[in-house]
Structure formats: C-alpha cells, structure tokens
Amino acid sequence: ELKLMTTQTKKTTTRKTTVKTRVKLPPNPFVHEILDLVDSQRTKAKKIQILQEYTDDALKAILIWNFDPTAISVIPAGPVPYKENEVPVGTDHTSLRREWKNLYHFLKGGNDTLSTMRRETMFIQMLEGLHPEEAKIICLVKDKDLESRYKITYDMVQQAYPDIQWG
Secondary structure (H helix, E strand, C coil): CCCCCCCCCCCCCCCCCCCCCCCCCCCCCCHHHHHHHHHHCCCHHHHHHHHHHCCCHHHHHHHHHHHCCCCCECCCCCCCCCCCCCCCCCCCCECHHHHHHHHHHHECCCCCCCCHHHHHHHHHHHHHHECHHHHHHHHHHHCCCHHHCCCCCHHHHHHHCCCCCCC
C-alpha cells in the first residue's frame, strides 16, 4: 500500500498598510517650504501644528502683513515688474529669513521718509534677490492675498501664534 501524502497550502493574503510619514523640512527652511507643508495638510489641527513647529520671525512677519488690517502696504497693488532670480537654488538667493527685517519699508508708517520711487526700487531689488517662490509670497502678501495660493486662514494663524499682537 502506498500512502499518498498531501500537503495543504494555506492561502494567505497580506494587506499592505501604508503609514503616511510626514515630510521633515531641513533646518532653517525657506518660508515657501513651510507654507507648502502647511498647505498640504488635510486638517486645521495639523496646519496649526506645522506652523508652531516651524515658527520663525520671518514667517510671522509675512503672516502679520497678510492678515493684520492695520498693516497697510505702500507698494501699489497688482503685478510687480521684476525679473525672477534664475540662479540655481542654494547659490545666490537670499531668503525671507534674512530679508524680513527690511519689510517695514513697504508698510505705512514703517519708513515714511523714503520717496515712492526709492521704496519701489528697493522692493523690486529685494524681489529679484529672493528665491523665486519667496518673491511670489511677498507679492501675494503685499496685496493681502496669501489665501489665494495657500490654504491658511487668519484663525489658524491666531491659534498657532497667540503671542502676536494684532492691530
């Protein structure tokens, strides 16, 4: 007698579980990198968490300029005639981290001694030196139009930075 040995193979299915890992920005990220990361978050809580994690004076300055009704731009509204900085990233760009201290020149009451021509020339020179994405942010902020590009609200900024004195 020959015994047949049968082996049963159990069919197993493996389920792929995808763990969404959050992008970690490099140290001292550009403001546009922070705003892009905030923009990519699905929930308000996550957006606020990112704003808090990457808090920075330059970021706060542009958010105040954008959302504070008392921060009045003295640069004409609309498109700005500047030439985008086309050098490769990391070579010859300045960033809002370095330039934010000069933004007061472009706000009412900031530096009223500047002539309109000098102020606008300074603004264009600053834009031309900035990383192209950072320059676009400044152009949006001067017209208080950051929300047209990034899903971020005054309420989120208030919750992320309760220390900001508005008005």
